[in-house]
Amino acid sequence: MLSGDDQQSQALAKPAFSEAQASALVESIFGLKVSKVEPLPSYDDQNFYVYISRTKETTDGPTEYVLKINNTESSKTPDLIEVQSxxxxFLRASGFPTASMCxxxxxxxxxxxxxxxxxxxKSYLVRLMTFLPGRIIADIPIGPQLLYDIGRLAAKLDKTLEKFHHPKLSILRRGNFIWNLKNVPLLENYLCAxxxxxxxxxIEQVIQLFKEEVMTKLSHFRECVNHGDLxxxxxxxxxSNSACGDAAYQVSGILDFDDMSYGYYVFEVAITIMYMMIESKTPIQVGGHVLAGFESIIPLTAVERGALFLLVCGRFCQSLVMAAHSCQLHPENRDYxxxxxxxxxxxxxxxxxxxxxxxxEIWFETAKSYESGISS
Incomplete structure (x- = not known):
């Protein structure tokens, strides 16, 4: 369990740069002339929207960026941030709508x-990346076709990352990283929140079932690198210009690779299902559409499918418990x-x-309906 000192250090880890300081960082480190800076919401780092002025040297290229300032704890692991970057x-070069690094x-x-x-x-790692267009999923109604497309995207992401090589890639084996889905049992250290x-x-029942039903089967899951926070x-x-089904929208950006770690295919689909449930008026139905999209690229094994329910529950537990814990550390950031x-x-x-x-039964029947109804 975290001691008072540990909690205090975590509370102080989040950066607190002013807009003027953020602007000065962009100009001094990246050599760009800033005309506007606005804060963006964030969990435990600090993000700013940055609009740059055109100069003779920067007549081409983007004018909108995101300045990301990592918290002091994350900044102690520069190799991890390098691999994530x-x-x-790599994903952008492979055709995914991810940011470019400045x-x-x-x-x-x-x-x-x-x-x-x-x-x-205090030391902070700073990066500047291009601003991606679009609206967040939370702000729009999500129909079955978009859920299917997002499931498919999650699978393609993991599949593509199989080809990603970096000399420090092993740093993504993040042992006790609290957001890795295999670490649901570590939530016991935070239940006091x-x-x-x-x-x-x-929560306590899910953790116990997770230990008994999921932790004992990890060796049967297929390993990969997960985005971990879709x-x-x-x-x-x-x-979208597409006339296909209810696909009024298409994915234009994938953000936040800070939770990347080695996991399993089934982790990615479980995490995606859980988060797509959040804004849905029919949350239980969501899983089948996401699963169908995912399995059009990576069909799950029987063992992986059998763990999906507890994995989704486990991610709910991680999100809810850690939010309560973080609110104790950062009450000023409670809304986010x-x-x-x-x-x-x-x-x-x-x-x-x-x-x-x-x-x-709901998930699997829904997923099955796509076998004849939608071409992969």
Whole structure:
């Protein structure tokens, strides 16, 4: 369990740069003239929207960027951030709508900035990437076709990352990383953030079932590198010209690779299902459409399918428990941190009440209906 000192260090880890300071960073590190800077929402890093002015030297190229300032804890692992950044560049080169990295004046991807806070010197890793167009999934109605497309995207992402090579790739084996889905049992260290009520009882039951039913089967899952956070705020869409089904939107951007780690194919689809449920008016139906899209690229094995229900429940638990924990550390960021919790508790309760068999029946029957109805 985290000690008071550990919690305090985590609370102080988030950057707190002003807009003027952010603008100065862009100009000094990347050599670009800034005309506008605005803060963007973030979990434990700090992000800014940056609009640059055209100069004689920058007549071509983008004018909109995102300045990402990693928290002090993440900034202690520059190799991890380097691998994540190179994976983003690799995926873009492979045709995915990910950001481009803006090189520093020294032609690096990142720059380490040290700031004297008076009591200590803090260091932050800074990156500048192109701003991606589109609206977040959370802001639009999601129909079956878009859910299918997102499931397909998740599978293509993992499949493509199989070809990604980097000398430091092994750093993605992030042992006790709390957001890796295999680490659901570690949530026991954070349960003190929850009140003693029915919600906490459900979390405790899921953790126990996870230990018994999922942890014992990990060796039967197929391993891969996961994006690990395809949530409704990390996928951007724009209007589609397609006349196919209800596909009024198509994916225009994939954000936030900070949770990348080695996992399994079934982890990616479970995480995607859980987050697509958040904004849905019919959340239990969501899973079948996402699963159908995913399996059009990577069919799951019987063992992987059998673990899907608890994996989705497990991701709900991770999101809900860690949001409650983070709210204790960052009460000023409560609105952003509690986005999932607004509907997440209700969805987890519903899933748990229905039970694995009933939920699987809905998911698998829906997925099966695509076999004849939609071409892969």
């Amino acid at each position: 190179h994976s983003i560049m 090189p520093t004046k020294a032609d690096n991807i990142t720059s380490l900035v040290s700031v004297d806070s008076g009591s200590e010197i 929850l009140e003693q009520n029915r919600n906490r009882e459900i 949530n409704d705020h990390n996928i951007l869409v724009e209007p 941190l509690m986005i999932t919790a607004k509907t997440g508790w209700k969805h987890l309760q519903t899933m748990f009440h229905l039970g694995q068999k009933a939920v699987e």
